[in-house]
Amino acid sequence: MPAVPHQSEFKAEFKTGNIYSFLADCQRQTLDQPQVVSLIFPLPAIAPWAVLQALGQRHQRHFYYDDVLRQQSVVAIDVAVEQIAQGPDRFVQAQRFIDFWLSHSIPSQPSFLSKQPRFFCSATFFESPTANSQFEPIHIFLPRLQVVTEADKSTAVFNYFLDETTVLEQIAADIDRTLDELLKLEKTRLPADRSSSASANYRIVKDIDTFQTTVQAILTLIQQQLLHKAVIADVLEVVAATPFNLPTSLQTLRQKHPDCCIFSVGNGQGQAFVGASPERLLSIADGRLRTDALAGSAARSDDPGEDALLAQRLLQSKKERYEHRLVVEFITRQLRSLGLIPKFNAAPSLLQLSQIQHLHTPIYAYLPSTTQPLQILDKLHPTPAVAGVPREVAYQLIRQYETCDRELYAAPLGWIDAQGNSEFIVGIRSALVDGCWARLYAGAGIVAGSEPGRELSEIRLKLQTLLAALV
Ligand SMILES: C=C(O[C@@H]1C=C(C(=O)O)C=C[C@H]1O)C(=O)O
Structure with missing residues (x-):
């Protein structure tokens, strides 16, 4: 011992x-x-x-x-x-x-x-x-x-x-x-507020380009009833004047996103995948599981009246509620297929982040000791919050239309201990960083009623929020 x-x-x-x-x-x-x-x-x-x-x-x-x-x-x-x-x-x-x-x-x-x-x-x-x-x-x-x-x-x-x-x-x-x-x-703390890690001096080497056209193409397929939902992402690539300093970026992400999980995965070859995710795919503590359905988005406003209106509209929007419901239905069906009994509220609540707000349904279940975290993950990844319905059709469209490989974007990352306690988030609001170069990812769910211009604004908002924390 x-x-x-x-x-x-x-x-x-x-x-x-x-x-x-x-x-x-x-x-x-x-x-x-x-x-x-x-x-x-x-x-x-x-x-x-x-x-x-x-x-x-x-x-x-x-x-x-x-x-x-x-x-x-x-x-x-x-x-x-x-x-x-x-x-x-x-x-x-x-x-x-x-x-x-x-x-x-x-x-x-x-x-x-x-x-x-x-x-x-x-x-x-x-x-x-x-x-x-x-x-x-x-x-x-x-x-x-x-x-x-x-x-x-x-x-x-x-x-x-x-x-x-x-x-x-x-x-x-x-x-x-x-x-x-x-x-x-313990004694050498980093300065409390360093708002930028790389030089604020950066240039965009790849901007969002085909996103609106892609959304339009997906909408046509939805009208033809070939699918219900697809989550399509695009990327922004930047080159900064000096290399990104990962620890500083992580500290800044924490300050700007206190309601998210800040993560970084280094592949041992110089590349790191970093971000601030609001989406918990799996959280297991003492035999109790929690997973989040998170889908349906609106911007936030500095003006409290306007912000409340945006929230109200989001909660009442048929289109956003439908986009969200597809995720809840998928997760609960998958949990039931493992013999679990999911518990959740009938109506979604709001998850309000610093720049964006989402429809949110936490889903709970008790786990028998024989159910292992990775078994659940296998059933849950990817949810329609990041893929689509039907999943196979969404896969095809992602492969066909997205301009870059997703790699760890929108995929699970986390840990498991010897008692089966576990935490996994979905790697969204994320970037692949390599020296002075970074590729930032953002996606949006497309369903009947989506408007290409609005979806573009949503991913621009997500990318800008991330960029502001990285450079
Ligand atoms: C795919 C992303 O986010 C997902 C898509 C959302 C939406 O379309 O409303 C909301 C939350 C996430 O499930 C992303 O941020 O890249």
Whole structure:
């Protein structure tokens, strides 16, 4: 069993060389079976972007997930064990990976259960890669370092692959160095308000061009009753004068979108997928599931009267309500197919974000212990909030009309722990960032009654909001 030091004893424990002797004990347990060992250290609260700033490296994977409202963040850096999969059973393969490593991990102390290692997972919108994909159809990993921050405290978890050949001195030195860095961070905070990360001096290298024509083409197909809904996206590409500073962008996104989940997924090759998503695909805590139907949008106004009018119109709009209902119907049907009993309100409520508002229906269900998070994700992704109805027709149209590969846009990203607790959001309001270059994505649901000009305004609004946080 690991000797997990309490915070007051932290440094003393660490210096006594307990880590090395604990690792040596673990190595003896590995026998002929490779194992993963996790070491857990309580720390003073550290801002997640500061961890990424200090310890993140371009050539290492990272995963950043900052749930601002709940005051819960997690940063994962580098890989202990990982799996890549593709095809129709990609989620099943990812679940097998989790099951395998859970049965090959040396347990930590029960009092730290809730802070145990998490598996981090990102999937692309489509199940197969294209020629230029920068991200794998599914990537799941147990990180070498995970730092969870909740309210006023942080916890560092180190995970290592261990077999009889592992050099323990290297691991002990790695932990020593990393903890030193983490302890320094508590004092070195980034400036509270930095409104831009890259130079505000940027140029647009690809603007939205064919969007209105595409919407018109989709509307014709809807009139011909070939489909009910398709969500079509377009992109804006910019080149800034200086490289984007990811930690600063994440901090700015947090300030501007306190009601969203701020995320970044680094592929270990220099590209990162970042954003501020309002859409929770799956949240499982203590056997209870919550998922969000989020579809139907209106702008917001600085004028309170005008803002209330926009909200009222959104709530009463037949077209927006229909667009939303398709999502609720899909999600509840999929949950029922898993034997779950979804609970939700008959009428949607409003989710009001800083620049945009949406129709919103939170959907709840109790989960039997046999239902696994990735099984649910497999059933839910993609919902008609980001794809369409029927799904196959929407897929065809997305492939035919969208000008860029979606990659991680509109796809699930999140984490799962050993108890089956899990958080996944849909990667919308997002951008692919690579040095000075960024591609920003935004989409809108097209149904009967959609107007090309209004849909264009909606995606422009989404893109502008994101751009303002990035540059
Ligand atoms: C597809 C996006 O957002 C989705 C589309 C919405 C709509 O069309 O009303 C609203 C919320 C999201 O489900 C996006 O922001 O890119």
